[in-house]
Amino acid sequence: RNPENRFKLLCMALMVICATAATGRIVSYFTDKGLLIPAAAGAILLAILTNARLAGFTAVFTSLFLSIQFGYSWQMLVIMGAMSLTGVMSIYKVRKRSDMGNASVKATLVGVIVTVAISLGQDSILSNTTLYSLSYSLMMVAVNGVLCLGLVPAVLPSLEKLFDITTDIQLLEYSDLNNPVLSRLAMEVPATYAHSLMIGQLAEAAADAIGANGLMARVCAYYHDIGKMKR
Numbered sequence: 001r002n003p004e005n006r007f008k009l010l011c012m013a014l015m016v017i018c019a020t021a022a023t024g025r026i027v028s029y030f031t032d033k034g035l036l037i038p039a040a041a042g043a044i045l046l047a048i049l050t051n052a053r054l055a056g057f058t059a060v061f062t063s064l065f066l067s068i069q070f071g072y073s074w075q076m077l078v079i080m081g082a083m084s085l086t087g088v089m090s091i092y093k094v095r096k097r098s099d100m101g102n103a104s105v106k107a108t109l110v111g112v113i114v115t116v117a118i119s120l121g122q123d124s125i126l127s128n129t130t131l132y133s134l135s136y137s138l139m140m141v142a143v144n145g146v147l148c149l150g151l152v153p154a155v156l157p158s159l160e161k162l163f164d165i166t167t168d169i170q171l172l173e174y175s176d177l178n179n180p181v182l183s184r185l186a187m188e189v190p191a192t193y194a195h196s197l198m199i200g201q202l203a204e205a206a207a208d209a210i211g212a213n214g215l216m217a218r219v220c221a222y223y224h225d226i227g228k229m230k231r
Contacts, residue, residue: 002121008163009050020062024069034070035079035115035140038147039063040107043084044100046092048167049159052092059084075118079141081219083111087148094168095215100152108145109136115141171219185226192225199224 027036039062046055060081067077070152070183119134160167177184177197186193208214219224 038089104148
């Protein structure tokens with residue numbers, strides 16, 4: 001509904017696609033298998049910064065571009081797409097920082113399962129050639145998962161500042177009751193502090209009930225009366 005916001009979302013999606021495609025081009029100079037490319041990291045970042053629908057849509061296009069880069073490999077399309085979509089579905093609602101790591105781990109596990117399934121469907125698993133190829137692919141998927149684990153928390157703060165977006169991760173930091181502002185509120189106007197905490201719980205429950213961002217409602221309620229420390 002907001003044209004400026006739509007343009008911002010489009011820029012983020014294009015940035016993720018271009019960055020992933022550039023990484024794919026670099027990787028293609030060293031190996032003919034692109035399973036090392038952390039495409040799921042871009043999908044997870046988009047899911048945190050924007051929404052699951054845009055992140056999933058972008059993940060499919062990114063996986064398609066990567067498969068074209070590596071000789072129209074349908075295996076690449078399936079594995080990268082499965083990992084990226086798993087990451088998106090695992091992170092659409094963030095409630096703690098460990099959710100980012102959990103999404104990367106789940107994406108890696110799905111990548112391993114899909115890789116094994118493709119090998120079982122194509123060749124005999126007992127042949128030495130197939131076992132070597134499968135082991136090599138699984139190793140690359142595992143390294144891919146490790147890269148996603150490190151990239152998501154490392155890149156997220158920069159993208160938050162670049163696009164001026166308040167994510168659930170930032171809201172979790174603001175919800176820390178030990179931060180200086182809320183600590184002062186508890187000491188100087190304890191009744192208002194207790195009132196704000198109660199309003200926060202009510203607002204979160206109401207927002208969750210209608211599909212809104214309950215975490216944002218709760219954090220806003222915590223701070224809605226901080227002016228009473230002054231007057």
